[in-house]
Amino acid sequence: MKPIRLVITSYQVGFGDCFLLSFEYPGEKRHVLIDFGSTGLPDGVPKNQLDLIADNIAERTRNERLAVVATHRHKDHISGFITKKHRPSSGKTIADLKPELVLQPWTENPKLAVDAKGPLPPGVPIAARYISSLAAMQAAAGAIFSEVKRVRYLSPTIRQELSFMGENNLANLEAVENLMAMSGNREYAKAGDKTALSALLPGVKIDILGPPSIEQSNKITKQRPRDQDEFWHLVANAANSLGPTKGQKVIPLFPDFAVERVGSNLPIDTRWIVGRARRLRADQMLRLVRILDTALNNTSLILLFRCGSKNLLFPGDAQIENWSYALSQSSVREKLKKVDLYKVGHHGSLNVTPKSLWSLFEQKSEQDASDRLKTLMSTMSHKHGDEARRTEVPRGTLVQELNRRSSLFTTQSLRENELFHETTLDF
Numbered sequence: 001m002k003p004i005r006l007v008i009t010s011y012q013v014g015f016g017d018c019f020l021l022s023f024e025y026p027g028e029k030r031h032v033l034i035d036f037g038s039t040g041l042p043d044g045v046p047k048n049q050l051d052l053i054a055d056n057i058a059e060r061t062r063n064e065r066l067a068v069v070a071t072h073r074h075k076d077h078i079s080g081f082i083t084k085k086h087r088p089s090s091g092k093t094i095a096d097l098k099p100e101l102v103l104q105p106w107t108e109n110p111k112l113a114v115d116a117k118g119p120l121p122p123g124v125p126i127a128a129r130y131i132s133s134l135a136a137m138q139a140a141a142g143a144i145f146s147e148v149k150r151v152r153y154l155s156p157t158i159r160q161e162l163s164f165m166g167e168n169n170l171a172n173l174e175a176v177e178n179l180m181a182m183s184g185n186r187e188y189a190k191a192g193d194k195t196a197l198s199a200l201l202p203g204v205k206i207d208i209l210g211p212p213s214i215e216q217s218n219k220i221t222k223q224r225p226r227d228q229d230e231f232w233h234l235v236a237n238a239a240n241s242l243g244p245t246k247g248q249k250v251i252p253l254f255p256d257f258a259v260e261r262v263g264s265n266l267p268i269d270t271r272w273i274v275g276r277a278r279r280l281r282a283d284q285m286l287r288l289v290r291i292l293d294t295a296l297n298n299t300s301l302i303l304l305f306r307c308g309s310k311n312l313l314f315p316g317d318a319q320i321e322n323w324s325y326a327l328s329q330s331s332v333r334e335k336l337k338k339v340d341l342y343k344v345g346h347h348g349s350l351n352v353t354p355k356s357l358w359s360l361f362e363q364k365s366e367q368d369a370s371d372r373l374k375t376l377m378s379t380m381s382h383k384h385g386d387e388a389r390r391t392e393v394p395r396g397t398l399v400q401e402l403n404r405r406s407s408l409f410t411t412q413s414l415r416e417n418e419l420f421h422e423t424t425l426d427f
C-alpha cells in the first residue's frame with residue numbers, strides 16, 4: 001500500500017506550530033499531528049482559537065488512524081494539548097480521538113525523570129543528569145518569569161523578551177501529562193531510532209535525525225573539538241550550576257546580587273552603581289533565558305518523511321547543536337539534498353536554519369517551477385527578539401531568502417477568519 005497524496009494543514013496558532021499531515025491511501029486516510037501549541041495569537045483571532053483548531057482536527061481525523069508527534073516541550077508546541085477541567089478543551093478533544101501513537105524525543109521519557117530537589121549523587125547516568133538539568137532550567141524559567149513581573153526597572157523591550165521566553169519555558173505540566181495518558185503506545189526517540197509511525201504509514205520511510213543522545217552528541221564533540229557551535233554540554237553544565245531546587249521553589253539565582261534592595265538610601269555619590277547593577281542583572285536574566293530556550297529547542301525531534309520521490313523535513317525548533325549530529329553523517333546529508341518541503345525551524349528565527357543545511361537543499365530555485373522547494377513557516381512577528389539587535393523572529397534576511405529561493409507559505413498571510421492553509425503534494 002502506498003499513499004497517493006498528502007495534504008498538510010498548517011493551522012493559525014500565532015506564535016507556535018500545528019501541522020496535520022493527512023496521507024491519502026486508496027479508500028482511507030491516515031494522519032500525523034505534529035505539534036499543537038501557541039504563545040500568543042494575532043489580533044482579531046478568536047480567543048478560543050485552539051479549541052476551534054482541535055475541533056477541525058477532530059473533523060478531519062475522526063474514525064481514522066492518527067498519531068501525535070510533540071517535537072519538544074516548549075509551550076508554543078504543546079499548549080494545545082492542555083486539558084481544562086469541567087469544560088471542553090483542545091487537549092481533551094485530541095485525547096478523545098485516541099491517537100494510536102504518541103512520539104516524543106528521548107528527553108521526555110518519564111523513566112529518566114530523577115528527583116531534582118538536590119544535587120545528584122554520583123552514579124546517576126548522564127542522560128538522567130541531563131534531564132534533571134532541564135527540569136532545573138524550567139524551574140529557573142519560572143523564577144525569572146515571576147521576577148520580571150515583580151521588578152520595575154526593566155526596559156519595555158527587555159521585559160517583553162524576558163516574559164515571552166520565561167513563559168515559553170515554563171513546565172506545561174498539564175499538556176505533558178495529557179500526552180502521556182492519551183495513548184497506550186508511546187515512543188521516546190533519539191536520532192537513528194526506528195518508529196512505529198512507519199507501521200501507520202505504509203509506503204512512507206521515516207528517518208529520525210535528531211535529537212542525538214548524549215553519547216551520540218559526545219561523539220561529535222570529540223570529532224570536532226572546540227567547535228564554537230558545539231556547546232550542548234556547556235548548556236547542560238550551565239543548568240547544573242543553577243544549583244539544586246527546593247520543591248518547586250528555586251533558590252535565588254544570584255543571591256549576592258540583590259539589586260532590588262539597593263536604592264535611594266545609598267549615599268548620593270554611590271548611587272550610579274544602581275543603574276549599572278540593574279542593567280547587568282537584566283543582561284544576566286536575558287542570557288539565562290536564552291540558554292534555557294536553546295537547550296529545550298535542541299531536544300526537538302527532527303523527522304524526515306520520504307515517500308515516492310518526495311521528501312519532507314519537519315525539524316521542530318532544532319538548533320545547530322541538535323543538527324550537528326545529523327549533518328555530520330554523509331548518508332544523512334545525501335538524503336537532505338533531496339528535500340522537497342521544509343518546515344522552517346523555530347518560526348524563522350536567526351541561526352535555526354543552519355546555513356550548512358540550507359545549502360544542501362538542491363530544489364532551491366528562483367524560478368517558480370513545479371519541483372521548486374516548498375517551505376512552511378508558522379510564526380508571528382513582534383513576539384520574539386528585536387530588530388535593533390537583529391534577533392527578530394521571523395528574521396528578515398531569512399524570510400527574504402526563503403521567498404527568493406523557495407515557495408514560502410507563512411501563517412502570517414492568513415486572514416483573521418482563516419483557521420488554516422492546505423498544501424497538497426501528489427505522489
Ligand SMILES: [Zn+2]
Pocket residue numbers: 016017074076077317346347
Ligand atoms: Zn517554537
